Amino acid sequence: MSLNLINSLKRKWNRYDVTRKILNGNYFNESVVNIHRIDTKNIGDYYCAPHHYFERLRGKYLDIFDYKNENEKIRSNYIEDVCNKSIIVGGGGLLNRGGFEMQMKLFEKISEKGKKIVLWGVGHNEKSKENYGKVSKYNIDINKFGLVGTRDYSMPGEFVPCVSCLHPIFDQKFDTKKEVGIVFHKDTLKKENITKKYQNFATSSNTSNLEDLIEFIGESENIITDSYHTMYWAMLMEKKVITIPNSSKFFDFKYQPIISNFDDALNHLNKGETFSGLLEECREINMNFSEKVFNYLNL
Known part of the structure; x- marks a missing residue:
């Protein structure tokens, strides 16, 4: 055995x-x-x-x-x-x-x-x-x-x-420095066919420490992610979010980001809605x- x-x-x-x-x-x-x-x-x-x-x-x-x-x-x-x-x-x-x-x-x-x-x-x-x-x-x-x-x-x-x-970290303000940031779920980091597709873009993951991830989100105009909490935090920070679902959890938040996949996500840049006042709500x-x-x- x-x-x-x-x-x-x-x-x-x-x-x-x-x-x-x-x-x-x-x-x-x-x-x-x-x-x-x-x-x-x-x-x-x-x-x-x-x-x-x-x-x-x-x-x-x-x-x-x-x-x-x-x-x-x-x-x-x-x-x-x-x-x-x-x-x-x-x-x-x-x-x-x-x-x-x-x-x-x-x-x-x-x-x-x-x-x-x-x-x-x-x-x-x-x-x-x-x-x-x-x-x-x-x-x-x-x-x-x-x-x-x-x-x-x-x-x-x-x-x-x-x-x-x-978390008080969401009270910080950041200057936008890049059009898009990609945040991978920790399981997606193991999928080379996906990570290579975005090798020329700024990337992070939900394995980063919170301070680094929030700064990464804050400096991005658009966020592409298959991490639920990255989706949520980016919406709290009034970012345009394109999410790639890996479970049912992405479909039932009060406000919906753009739903896409890793092949098509870049085609949705700057098309997402931002939600003013969501953090306070x-x-x-x-x-x-x-x-x-x-x-x-x-x-």
Whole structure:
């Protein structure tokens, strides 16, 4: 049996073992923990969580993948926090995605048992192209949660765009220095047929640090990207955005950029719409939602 197969089986066992222990546990709502995907190599995943922006949540977070971590101490801490604390789930594309389904179904079940759980800025993330622009329901029942804010404008739940809009970095002003900037998703960096197509253009990726990426966006008149958060941040910064979707998540924001593909994207330069006041709108929505969250969780 190969080492990769052994490790895969171990992770699978860890997932089911942690889930079983939580389902059989006793539940309390003491303090709070913010659970999301903590991926330092994907800055959108990293910065889409409320704990970055509210002092009451500072330092109170878990990676949603801790339930399958090979380190027993990390898994035990995950069990303890989920059982004992109120939970804020999000943000990010955690819905309608196989890799997060077990966790989200678990949260749904324990919410029915008295656990206080808030969904904040989560959204659907289906990979099947046949469902792009056609998602009409989530893979969980959001009515079973205490408070729900989703980043998908047409879907059930209160519309709450990604909380990363609260980052003070968006208060900076930049001088436009280039007509177009290309921002690749980290997975696209591995596709030489795409990266070579744009080798003569200024490029960045969602693996960059936030400061460098925001400066890159700020200095560009047009942004071409297949990164959801780059799309969102560029729209907040009133840039003309051409997006290349890699999941359903690109099709359900309140305001729509141009949808294209890597072969045709350059033909859409300077044709996109800019959205004045979007940053202020998204910040106001999140601040209003935060009051509801903190009241509900007694924080």
